[in-house]
Amino acid sequence: MTSYVKEILTGFYSLLAGMGVTIRYFVKPIVTVQYPREKLQMSPAYRGHTEFVLDPETKTHRCIACELCSRTCPSQLIHLEGVKVGKKKLPSKYVIEYHLCSLCGLCVEVCPTQALQFSKEYRLAGYSREDAVIDVFARMQAQQRRLGWPVTPIPEPQPEAEGEAEAKPKPAKPKAAAKKAEIPPAAETAAAPGEPETPATPAEEEKT
Numbered sequence: 001m002t003s004y005v006k007e008i009l010t011g012f013y014s015l016l017a018g019m020g021v022t023i024r025y026f027v028k029p030i031v032t033v034q035y036p037r038e039k040l041q042m043s044p045a046y047r048g049h050t051e052f053v054l055d056p057e058t059k060t061h062r063c064i065a066c067e068l069c070s071r072t073c074p075s076q077l078i079h080l081e082g083v084k085v086g087k088k089k090l091p092s093k094y095v096i097e098y099h100l101c102s103l104c105g106l107c108v109e110v111c112p113t114q115a116l117q118f119s120k121e122y123r124l125a126g127y128s129r130e131d132a133v134i135d136v137f138a139r140m141q142a143q144q145r146r147l148g149w150p151v152t153p154i155p156e157p158q159p160e161a162e163g164e165a166e167a168k169p170k171p172a173k174p175k176a177a178a179k180k181a182e183i184p185p186a187a188e189t190a191a192a193p194g195e196p197e198t199p200a201t202p203a204e205e206e207k208t
């Protein structure tokens with residue numbers, strides 16, 4: 001009889017403990033994310049693929065197409081092209097093969113203008129490797145559209161201003177050409193047929 005009552009009490013205590021857990025979570029804020037309808041807030045330390053930093057002052061990227069990032073990348077996955085626009089050099093293409101990226105961060109660290117950062121993008125899926133190729137420039141333009149900022153166009157090469165071209169020093173004449181101008185032609189210095197190659201000295205003239 002005693003053991004029977006003890007079992008009932010133990011069962012009742014278990015029931016209360018279980019209900020306590022249920023009630024505690026019932027009043028707590030919901031943490032379940034309704035993926036994919038809801039988006040997670042990623043930690044500041046999260047590393048997604050690299051992207052351009054949008055400068056709030058200029059409302060565009062800070063890249064100067066110096067190619068340091070593409071040369072430093074151990075996987076050689078950054079495909080970058082730049083064009084001269086006046087005195088500046090700007091990127092006209094910045095594409096990454098994200099499926100090759102080890103997220104080492106070298107490209108972000110080496111950038112002299114702090115133009116790169118890791119995105120917080122985690123919802124990446126595709127059916128082929130080509131789906132992992134990311135156009136960083138186009139992504140930046142999409143971000144600008146979302147923010148209502150002016151969209152940075154893909155730059156076209158522009159010739160330098162006339163004043164700059166004139167200010168450039170003219171190429172110096174090659175030394176060989178300058179020397180040639182000083183030396184008389186070989187035909188003029190050569191002795192005529194029958195003539196001595198060097199003029200006769202006064203002693204030689206007396207002998208004759």
Ligand code: SF4
Pocket residue numbers: 050072073074075076077078096100101102103104105106107108
């Ligand atoms: S994080 Fe590393 S592997 Fe990825 S693009 Fe940058 S340098 Fe290359």
Ligand code: SF4
Pocket residue numbers: 062063064065066067068069070080110111112113114115116
């Ligand atoms: S290192 Fe920075 S500035 Fe240079 S090309 Fe890469 S992103 Fe642009």
